Amino acid sequence: MKKLLLISLLVTSGLAQAAEAIPDVVKTFSEQQNIKIIKKIDAPGGAPAWLGQYQDMGVTLFLTPDGKHVISGYLYDEKGKNLSDAYFQKEIYAPLGREMWKQLNAAHPLKEGADTAPRKVFVFADPFCPYCKAFWAEAQPWVKAGKVQLNTLLVAFLNPNSGRNASAILNTKDPVSAWREYELSGGKTLPKPAGGASRENVAVLQQHQQLMDSLGANATPAIYYLNAQNELQQVVGMPDEKQLEEMFGPKP
Template sequence: MFKKYFALFSAFPLLAFASEPLPLAVQQVEKQGVKIIKEIKTEGGLRGWVGQYQDMGVTVWLTPDGKHAVSGYLYDEKGQNLSEAVFNQEIYIPQGRKLWEQLSAAKSIKEGNPAAKRKIVVFADPFCPYCKQFWAAAQPWVASGKVELNTLLVAVLNPKSGPYASSILNAADPAKAWSEYELSNGKKRPKSTEGTTKETFNILQYNQKLMDETGANATPAIYYMNEKNELQQVIGMPDEKQLEAMFGPK
């Protein structure tokens, strides 16, 4: 599901037209639940529209007689899927940028330089071993001041995930509490006399909702913006190449 936000962008010549009534055949497609976004024109001369059905991009093409509409991908003679490029430019990349704004605005555990150009958001469960590995792998970049790491705690893996996450969020210094917890391999966590407060419960609920909206179904779920200002996602423990892509060279 989440691939819609950050699929690779490739060049595709587009021309936006002034708003005018849709051809009747295209209106029939719209009645099927497709939200028509804008009219586009390709080098091949086809008249077409880009739209969205639920979470997926749709391209609609009008036949020369103007009486029939065809919905589907457009390919060139080299086999390149031109429709996907349109979806990326008009739907997925803009949606990814909006999602990044939500991720950045969420109440996270912040580590590193707040002025760093590279910012990473990760959904993590206190009982996730790969989250611990990722946290440890990120520390050299965090310590260098090149990266700000923003952790959004969720409770998905263990019945104790919620209480553990709550005690960390309730700590006087959540970033320190999270660091000590990870360094101790989950053995050291702050004692909480408050339990799960309404505030921490709401934070965990919101984080879970936000994670669901990204389409992620496992932790760590990691997000960052690449050099093209496109949202990227990595699920699970990244390899060395992925780490360098998100954090930059050491």
């Protein structure tokens, strides 16, 4: 009896897996377009549908009733709401965001504020970026109040001297204080060079630039934080007051 039950379960499992098999037309299309099929989804309307990923973007694929054609695009309801976004956020963007957040936390930023601060914000900043200075100044009330830990990742691409200034700051005994003095002076107070740029500092700047590129930012300040749903958020450029409160919380 147990053997018969086991065989029955195996057959049922095999049939279920076969039923979930990706149709040839969907498989061929996804392979031709370099789309990675993530899973079958229960899309409203009855059309068999699959969630796919093209590079870092989501895509939904739908099989026509004849089973011979595939439609690629977004799914909308009768009110014009994009239903595909919810699948993308849950299955693609949220996991990618968690991985990117891990990479940010594994970096070596200039930390201002306690590790116990309820909010943590990362910002890529160039020494010659005026909006980076403005953002740093705006963040200080939250940092001083213990509400936010500001993590600055220096990069060097805006000015021929960006690398020199960034290296001079990183080369001090207290880079956080050196960065603070530099920002408070409007970029006029630069530590005296203690020799040439070390290989370590050059490597740090290169790593920061690579990380910034991988996150899809091409300007500074490039700011990253987690929202209330623990989803990674990106703001490139100087945030407005509403954005500042969204990332930092109510102003102290």
